[in-house]
Amino acid sequence: MTATEPVDLTVADLHPALGDPALTSMNFLNEVSERYPAAVSLAAGRPYEEFFDLAAVHRHLDTFHKHLTDDLGHSPEQARRLLLQYGRTKGIVHQLIARNLAVDEGITVDPEAVVVTVGCQEAMFLVLRALRAGPEDVLLAVAPTYVGLTGAARLVDLPVWPVAGGPSGVDVADLSVQVRRARAAGLRPRACYVMPDFANPSGVSISAEDRRRLLTLAAEEDLLLLEDNPYGLFHSADGPRPPTLKALDTGRRVVYLGSFAKTVLPGARVGYVVADQRVAGPDGRVGPLADQLAMIKSMVTVNTSPIAQAVIGGRLLENGCSLVAANIRERSAYTRNLRHLVTGLRRRFPGRAAVRWTVPAGGFFVVVTVPFPVDDALLDRSARDYGVLWTPMAHFYDDTAPVCALRLSVSAVTPQQIDVGLDRLTALITDEVARRAG
Numbered sequence: 001m002t003a004t005e006p007v008d009l010t011v012a013d014l015h016p017a018l019g020d021p022a023l024t025s026m027n028f029l030n031e032v033s034e035r036y037p038a039a040v041s042l043a044a045g046r047p048y049e050e051f052f053d054l055a056a057v058h059r060h061l062d063t064f065h066k067h068l069t070d071d072l073g074h075s076p077e078q079a080r081r082l083l084l085q086y087g088r089t090k091g092i093v094h095q096l097i098a099r100n101l102a103v104d105e106g107i108t109v110d111p112e113a114v115v116v117t118v119g120c121q122e123a124m125f126l127v128l129r130a131l132r133a134g135p136e137d138v139l140l141a142v143a144p145t146y147v148g149l150t151g152a153a154r155l156v157d158l159p160v161w162p163v164a165g166g167p168s169g170v171d172v173a174d175l176s177v178q179v180r181r182a183r184a185a186g187l188r189p190r191a192c193y194v195m196p197d198f199a200n201p202s203g204v205s206i207s208a209e210d211r212r213r214l215l216t217l218a219a220e221e222d223l224l225l226l227e228d229n230p231y232g233l234f235h236s237a238d239g240p241r242p243p244t245l246k247a248l249d250t251g252r253r254v255v256y257l258g259s260f261a262k263t264v265l266p267g268a269r270v271g272y273v274v275a276d277q278r279v280a281g282p283d284g285r286v287g288p289l290a291d292q293l294a295m296i297k298s299m300v301t302v303n304t305s306p307i308a309q310a311v312i313g314g315r316l317l318e319n320g321c322s323l324v325a326a327n328i329r330e331r332s333a334y335t336r337n338l339r340h341l342v343t344g345l346r347r348r349f350p351g352r353a354a355v356r357w358t359v360p361a362g363g364f365f366v367v368v369t370v371p372f373p374v375d376d377a378l379l380d381r382s383a384r385d386y387g388v389l390w391t392p393m394a395h396f397y398d399d400t401a402p403v404c405a406l407r408l409s410v411s412a413v414t415p416q417q418i419d420v421g422l423d424r425l426t427a428l429i430t431d432e433v434a435r436r437a438g
């Protein structure tokens with residue numbers, strides 16, 4: 001549409017979030033990559049597409065159907081109804097998710113505390129919608145943070161109050177300071193959003209010691225922790241990784257957000273939330289927070305597609321409910337790519353202190369710090385003139401201060417593409433430094 005055609009509404013007449021950078025960020029980044037299809041993308045945090053297999057999707061569906069009839073004793077009519085009819089709001093693969101969490105994470109959950117959602121994104125929305133009870137409520141979040149979280153918070157009118165992340169993933173002392181500061185300002189911090197494993201965008205993981213300190217602080221300050229864990233299985237080291245917050249949570253302080261986008265298929269759009277906090281209703285009856293989230297879900301997406309859930313369920317069943325077992329090939333490819341990227345950066349920027357980068361122990365993302373502000377205009381120039389895409393880190397901060405860093409992702413590329421992308425990025429950085437110097 002052109003600007004000269006008559007308009008019926010303006011964005012200013014709609015929900016204020018619609019004009020907010022947190023909501024426009026993902027579209028902007030997609031548009032840039034569509035405009036420059038020939039550019040190598042070190043921007044997309046999507047899983048590697050060569051592993052997608054349509055035949056396997058049919059098999060997973062059949063496996064889950066067989067599970068319904070053979071293991072659970074459903075009649076053919078019941079099984080057909082369960083897969084094809086409207087269904088249980090909290091989902092139909094909750095038992096399998098609970099088993100998966102026990103097998104892979106050592107987390108014990110009551111399946112009734114699980115709500116299967118349309119991606120982790122819906123899970124975040126449901127939790128934030130439920131927690132935002134009044135205008136005094138705020139959400140604490142480690143900065144930089146995932147833009148999908150900030151956007152969802154905007155949509156439910158919940159301000160996001162930043163907490164320092166730093167090199168250790170979360171500055172627990174700063175969290176304590178920010179809780180008090182928010183309270184002193186008459187606000188009510190409801191929860192703190194954290195990604196303890198290979199965070200998006202920083203790539204950083206929180207140490208086992210800081211995880212325990214976080215839980216202690218959450219109990220002292222009567223705060224919930226929202227633990228988002230889409231990348232935890234993709235650790236590079238051979239040894240075990242630290243336990244999740246939920247595995248350490250003995251006081252129902254942690255609401256755990258899960259996604260099958262990276263470990264099974266993003267196109268299935270299936271995620272979940274574990275919300276075992278005990279909620280008293282007006283009639284005195286007590287039930288898990290999951291029940292309240294399901295009430296919201298019933299008014300947003302009704303239920304998560306049972307066909308999509310069956311695909312996830314089948315994949316779980318075929319792997320003894322272990323996504324660690326199901327992702328051996330994926331984990332090794334992402335680990336190889338991450339090492340290749342870090343080695344490639346080291347080779348291209350030897351001894352140049354002005355260009356630094358994180359060295360994550362897993363996940364998809366590396367953050368490169370450069371000696372100049374990185375903005376959307378530079379990304380556009382990078383795509384057009386140098387043929388390489390990345391994500392400006394400014395997109396992950398909830399303010400407009402300039403940020404001298406960019407995020408690289410290794411998930412959707414080959415080592416050869418990483419080499420080409422890094423050569424192009426090096427040329428951009430070198431030219432930009434020279435341009436600014438002279």
Ligand SMILES: Cc1ncc(COP(=O)(O)O)c(C=O)c1O
Nearest residue numbers: 119120121146200228259261271
């Ligand atoms: C940290 C984080 N949380 C949540 C999501 C959304 O997951 P889903 O695709 O399951 O909605 C993503 C997707 O990239 C993510 O990086």
